Amino acid sequence: MRAPDSPIITKGDVLLAVDNVSLSFGGVKALTDVSFDIRKGEIRAIIGPNGAGKTSMLNCINGFYHPTEGRITFKGETRQRMRPHVAARGGIARTFQNVALFKGMTTLDNIMAGRSLKMRRGFFWQVLRHGPALEEEISQRRVVEDIIDFLEIQAIRKVPVGKLAYGLQKRVELGRALAMQPELLLLDEPMAGMNLEEKEDMSRFILDVNQQFGTTIALIEHDMGVVMDLSDRVVVLEYGRKIADGKPDEVKRDERVIAAYLGVPH
Amino acid sequence: MDILYKIFLEPFALMASAPDLLLQTLWEGLVSGVLYALIALGFVLIFKASGVFNFAQGIMVVFAALTLVGLHEKGVPAFLALILTIGVMFVLAFAVERIVLKPLVNQPDIILFMATFGLTYFLIGFGELIFGGNPKQMISRELFLPQGSTDLQLLGGLVRVQHIDIAAAVIASLMIAALAVFFSKTRIGRALRAVADSHKAALSVGISLDQIWVIVWFTAGIVALVTGIMWGARSDVSFALQIIALKALPVLILGGFTSIPGAIVGGLIIGVGEKIGEFYWGPLIGGGIETWLAYMIALLFLLYRPQGLFGEKIIERV
Numbered sequence: 001m002r003a004p005d006s007p008i009i010t011k012g013d014v015l016l017a018v019d020n021v022s023l024s025f026g027g028v029k030a031l032t033d034v035s036f037d038i039r040k041g042e043i044r045a046i047i048g049p050n051g052a053g054k055t056s057m058l059n060c061i062n063g064f065y066h067p068t069e070g071r072i073t074f075k076g077e078t079r080q081r082m083r084p085h086v087a088a089r090g091g092i093a094r095t096f097q098n099v100a101l102f103k104g105m106t107t108l109d110n111i112m113a114g115r116s117l118k119m120r121r122g123f124f125w126q127v128l129r130h131g132p133a134l135e136e137e138i139s140q141r142r143v144v145e146d147i148i149d150f151l152e153i154q155a156i157r158k159v160p161v162g163k164l165a166y167g168l169q170k171r172v173e174l175g176r177a178l179a180m181q182p183e184l185l186l187l188d189e190p191m192a193g194m195n196l197e198e199k200e201d202m203s204r205f206i207l208d209v210n211q212q213f214g215t216t217i218a219l220i221e222h223d224m225g226v227v228m229d230l231s232d233r234v235v236v237l238e239y240g241r242k243i244a245d246g247k248p249d250e251v252k253r254d255e256r257v258i259a260a261y262l263g264v265p266h
Numbered sequence: 267m268d269i270l271y272k273i274f275l276e277p278f279a280l281m282a283s284a285p286d287l288l289l290q291t292l293w294e295g296l297v298s299g300v301l302y303a304l305i306a307l308g309f310v311l312i313f314k315a316s317g318v319f320n321f322a323q324g325i326m327v328v329f330a331a332l333t334l335v336g337l338h339e340k341g342v343p344a345f346l347a348l349i350l351t352i353g354v355m356f357v358l359a360f361a362v363e364r365i366v367l368k369p370l371v372n373q374p375d376i377i378l379f380m381a382t383f384g385l386t387y388f389l390i391g392f393g394e395l396i397f398g399g400n401p402k403q404m405i406s407r408e409l410f411l412p413q414g415s416t417d418l419q420l421l422g423g424l425v426r427v428q429h430i431d432i433a434a435a436v437i438a439s440l441m442i443a444a445l446a447v448f449f450s451k452t453r454i455g456r457a458l459r460a461v462a463d464s465h466k467a468a469l470s471v472g473i474s475l476d477q478i479w480v481i482v483w484f485t486a487g488i489v490a491l492v493t494g495i496m497w498g499a500r501s502d503v504s505f506a507l508q509i510i511a512l513k514a515l516p517v518l519i520l521g522g523f524t525s526i527p528g529a530i531v532g533g534l535i536i537g538v539g540e541k542i543g544e545f546y547w548g549p550l551i552g553g554g555i556e557t558w559l560a561y562m563i564a565l566l567f568l569l570y571r572p573q574g575l576f577g578e579k580i581i582e583r584v
Contacts, residue, residue, distance in 0.1 A: 012346055062470065083474060085472045085474045088469070088470060088472030093470070096466070096470075100467035100470070101463075101464070102459065102460045102463035102468075103464075104459065104462075107462065112456060113456050113468075113473075114456055115453075116453055116460075116473055117471070137451070137452070137453070142439075160400060177470075180471060232495055249472050259543060
């Protein structure tokens, strides 16, 4: 759903640029003068200690929050205030730190909900559930079944997601985001609360999504092993400021990063 | 002993000895039950999608019926008036979203609830201003609603069935079936349920809350219009109707605030229960059971099954 006049972005170009973004809630500064970019096709990790402003950063990118200062440019288009459903329309999908699913609905319906934007038939046909609307429903269903196969969750297709174990809920949430066929996928701690096996599965899915579909991914994660293995580049935040940015190896050796994570001797 | 006999034996003996009378009472109960169910349905639609208990649903029923009849009185042909009324309900839905819901988004539920109180009094005043406060006749004939009644030979007696009651039951059933399919099988229906579950997640997949709210309020407006026509055709169109709309409360408590089947079954139980109670047990205490029995049943439910018969059990993993 690329607008006809927006530039074509190929692998390696800047897909999203964050320039001097600050965000404050009353007197509390969540982000201060943060700049970085996300390039097409990469996996970009955002790390930092608790309260560093990582989730606030994601919320700014997908329009839940509006930066107090600074600019965010997505696909060459700079925006001051973007509403979340407009960001979704533009190709930004996300998952949440504490899983936000439609708990009363089945796995299938949750992922179908992710297709909402790709379905265009109007209210009238929807009410009749006939003709074009029915055809559309069937073709969309096929895409969703592919995603279900990809994530290996066939067994829970008809289960209300509220009843699923946490690890599976995270997987369904990823499925719903994938159903949007996003250009930029934001993952907020996709492995929080998972055991080792689940983490390995999730890592594999993230890599596959990135390599097979070429989806650009920005991810927040606490598990350093995972971050170092998965990501192409890492940006490190502390107290709302950027303290490092670069390849995983460089970041790992950066003294300020080590200090932020381990503390400095006084 | 005498009182026990009157409570536990006599009514049942009466039922058995005059089954035609029982049938007649059951039928009347069912019909008013269907109408209670329709009113409750309007509440459920809005509650599911926005978590707002819309106190104004009752007055919306009156307002819709009043607009229809009022327009016809001013010389608009019946079916054009019907289409215009649907238009008015859409404008109302749009205005409510823009003027009431949107500025109050993220406020506590009680604030939104109070806002619907305000809406109620606005609609009462506005309706009276434009169409006057006098009771009006529903334009049944012009809308080709059936009139008259048939006496059926059943169970050794006569059971009288009003044609309009049959029409009401059929139309209500069709509408409920259509809504059920719409909710479970279409994109917009799915979006409605999604919004009901989590605003945050719905936004993240690109569902626009504004649009969804207009759609639910409009749907509730259509349900109100159908209810208003049917109820108006049985009695008349007046502001007293909104008192009846309060009966939707016990129906909702019985059926569960979030369940469409619950609204239907709850409506039928309350409708039938009231009529049976009034007819067989009413004389014992001098009548009037009909006005409070529903609330008694609701109270019992609140004590023993607060989520109602069909309400969603809150699934919580610990």
